[in-house]
Amino acid sequence: MGFALHFFSVLGYQFGNEVLPKKLNTIIDRYSVPWFYQNYYMFAPDPTYHINSFVFRVETEDGWTDWQEPGLDQLRQHWQNRFGNASDLYDMFYGLSNALYDGIIFIHFMEDPSVEDWFSLPAHNAAERYITLNSTFAGEGILAYQVGVKTEYHFFDDRKHLKTQSIFQKYPVKSIKP
């Protein structure tokens, strides 16, 4: 009986939103999340049309560096070894880039956003954590930094051929002078 109820909840959680009564959905959600939370929307309903990449640059006493794309380094390692942890590091950068991308959309919906609004975004804080704690520039006297998101967008033309477009969006420069 317990197993049957469990699977009813599992299926209800996945498919029940539109067909089951709201009260039952609430009970099912309460049972399923977090312990039995399951996400199987792999490449569904459609694969993604765009991929975001996290980039950043820092200012030291020597001036500004070029834009760095740490996820790309991990991707290159992953192409050479599918069984290492480079893909996990890439996934973390990918998650960060998506959060930064969402942050830009969030800010664009704000009326007259200030620089502080940009810097208070959780994604920006996470990016700062990476730059100041883990990047190759950590502990090298960073005076300021800037983060950005490169987006590669793929779309179909009239003949069903894929076309590519790229966008580069930047956050404001943040000074961290001591």
Add this chain to the structure above:
Amino acid sequence: MTSIKALINSWQSSLSIGFSSELFIKIVYLVLVWSTLKLLMIGNMVWGDDYFILLSDPFTGPDRMAMLLNIPAVRSYYLFFAWPFLGLIITGIFGFHNVITRFAVWFLFVNLHFGNGAVSTGGHHLIQQLLFFHIFLFQVNDDKKSYLASLGRFLHHLAHYSMWLQIAILYLVSGVWKLKGDLWIEGCAMYLTLSFKEFGFPFIAQSIRENTVFLQLLTWLVLAYQVFFIALIWIKPIRKWVLLFGAAFHVSIILLIGITDFGLFMIASYSIFISNDMARLILGKIQWSRGLNPSA
């Protein structure tokens, strides 16, 4: 009705899938050892203080116990989760596990998994569910005749086949949601996916100029496999071929698309479908079995 009654009786009187379950535990634990070790090498970023992911701690009460590594103060102690987990699964590979260790493995996996959502895949979600069911894989010899022994054998069978169903649900959910989109039905999903270097290699992304019949067929085959798996897996004569197709599909996901964790977790989970006789043979050859002890 009589056949259901007979099945329930046989599930109580004899453990007919014990070797199959034991082999499944060993294989899943083995993949988990690989997964945990590679993450431990960058553990401070994945679970520890040097994180740069967005943490999520919305729960209160007992539910918060599932998300402990989302609490910044707890992350300093991530090794208290990772090392016991590693220890339990390594000893489990050699047959040393019981209901308490299996529960601990599930609990620790839930926390390690939710401790970094960025590296999570559908395979992680599946393994989390399978580890829950594996708690109930009580190894009770057939010569034990008590009420508790019968209950243990019954629960073992129930948990074992629940894993079959859980794997099928993964495919069903993924397949049905794909049917709600356009690209899988139009046969363009593989084309779009492989056009990103992030889901393959640069040379693949650059060489695929248009959608080929091969890519279209592949897209529809994958979609059909996911939608119909839940029915096909119960048909014994074709089960082997269904699983071989699935294994080939997941190997190609590892080598081509590069989602290694997902591919390996899926292939490992397939071991639950290995017949008891075959599992007995394999376990006999690798000599890792402690035998079916009358423990939990």
